[in-house]
Amino acid sequence: MTRVLVTGAGSGLGNNVIRSLRAAEPALVVVGCHADRFLLKKSDADVNYLVPPSHAAAAYAAALRRVVARERVALVVPVSDEDVRVVSRHRRRLGARVFLPRHPVIELCQDKYRVSAYLRRCGVPAPRTLPVRRGDDMARLFRRLPPGRAWCRIRRGSGSYGAAPVDTPAQARAWLRLWREMRGVPATEFSLCEYLPGRDFGCQSVWDRGRMVLAKTFERLAYFGGGSQPSGVSSVASLARSVVEPVVVDVCRAAVTALDPRGSGLYCIDLKADAAGAPHVTDVNVGRFSLTTGLYDLIGKHSTAEIYLALGLGRPVEVADPYDIAPDHYLVRDVDTVPSIVHAEQLFEGITDLR
Template sequence: MKRILVTGAGGAAAANFIDSLRMAEEPFYIVGVDINPYHLACAEVESRYVVPRCTDPAYLSVLCRIIEREQIDLVHPQPDVEVAFLAAHREQIPARIFLPSMSAIRICHDKFWCNQVLAAAGVPVPKSVRITSLAEVSRAFEQIRSHSEGLVWVRAIHGAGSRAALPVRSGRQAEGWIRYWVEMKGLRPEHFMLSEFLPGREFAFQSLWYQGQLVTSMARERLEYLMGHLMPSGQSSSPAVARTVHRADVNEIATQAVKAVDPEPHGVYCVDLKENVAGCPCVTEINPGRFFTTSNFFSAAGCNMPYYYVRLALGESIPEVPPYNPVAEGLYWIRGVDRRPRLFHEVNWQEACVS
């Protein structure tokens, strides 16, 4: 039985990665590690360990001891910080890892740097400006506003889950929002960027690559956000309702984006896109080395990318699968707090809800 270690195992994204492996045709022995003992206690794993943060000097030695004790075959890091850490220390990890290049990870983990690399490669992206001081926020706002019909998107350059993101209508609002994060959360002005507000449909493109070749990919559209009504921005990065889509432009632009940050893509690349006023999907960020939170959506629909990822990482073959659109269009994945997600084929929702 293959033995897999999953970091951040108490989180939702890791739980859904594990759920995908449980859907596979073969059993797995899964070891979970996390910094939070309460969340880790709920992980569906065979063995669990509380570990220090990866910024702690003891983290690497603790992780390696667990890997050796549990005879781990493959380590899968799910949180971004651990993706970067394991990639940087891959030669010291006594198990296989399946991660992109360190250079690609560095680019993608800086959203402004990624935006500039993609723009230089001709990939559609929102117009963006990096902030270096609070004094220049109003000028930067006016520079971006002309591209986005009055609204400007303020966002943190680092982090996940729409961290510190907010649409604003004035330079004063943008400065106030950034000042709050500087004074209350310990960020600095240079941790922020202002971007063109993209008003259209939002897509998420999950892809698996092996030594420069696209193995398979699938796109979904976010229709409703999980707890979006509680977020100041009105949205989060995780969908409550998502639908599979077959969009050639989304597939092409996302593929071009991955190749722009890594000429030899290897591992998992998840690309977020949103339509501009002209309906063109623009890349807002790329998440390398880990899966989207809803990776089990495509697995339940018939394309189990986490399982294929594990087999490829261990040098094994996978079923023949097309590079694009491996599952049907119009499948819905509906999630909520304290309930299991459900997969629906396209239905007339008004009729479905009539008793």
């Protein structure tokens, strides 16, 4: 009986991954771990372990090794950027398999400035992005970007952490000052990039030694907490729709190939379209599933979790067409409710429209 270890068990992403893995292989034994004892109580795993936080890398890795040995774990599945980074760094000493990109690729992709600059050098569409060297440097940086609004954000993290649109150098300086004074984040942790006003896409793809095995795409239509954030958006969609956008897949394929011609593992890529509608890569989340995995895995011919599990365990996989399309399914989420996935044709079933 196959046994896997899922980090972040009890969190939204951790439990999403556990559900998708179980749907792919019902007999799977899932071992969960988390550093938060309260979230761990919500875990859907069969067995759960309280471990040190992943930012205490040595202690965290040692705890994972103990869990792997005790539970005879075959595959370790990290679910957050920090988990991915630590698991990757210690991959040869965990005692179980991992299915991750090479560590230098992970380090590159987890720096939003570095990965954007690298992709642009490789000819992959990405917003022009500049590093902030000091807080009073904004006027010079604005002059180097296209005229108009810019996007100011922290170079690491997820969920639009520290991100805001800014129209002037003064607004950018004020944003940096707020984060320095309230959160202790120095200006050098930020980047400034061109603002892309178009559609917001996500593409989750699974790769094996340079070959795209499976890819699925969706579009974010509304955001969790968007109304309370200066940016108005988040990487977490409260409403998303599955879409057929071959150009999005083409851009993602070009991005992953540029990052590693022999790449393996998960690549969850966020893209924004420019004013002309052309998609640009804004984030490359490597080694972990997207929070929208439920939408990916409950529709279409194939499940990304199923393909990930098979490849991670060294099993053969055959997918005729890597772009798995199932358009016009909507993912609807809200706090303290079970997410729903409905097709466009079902949206008004059981509803009386009195508008």
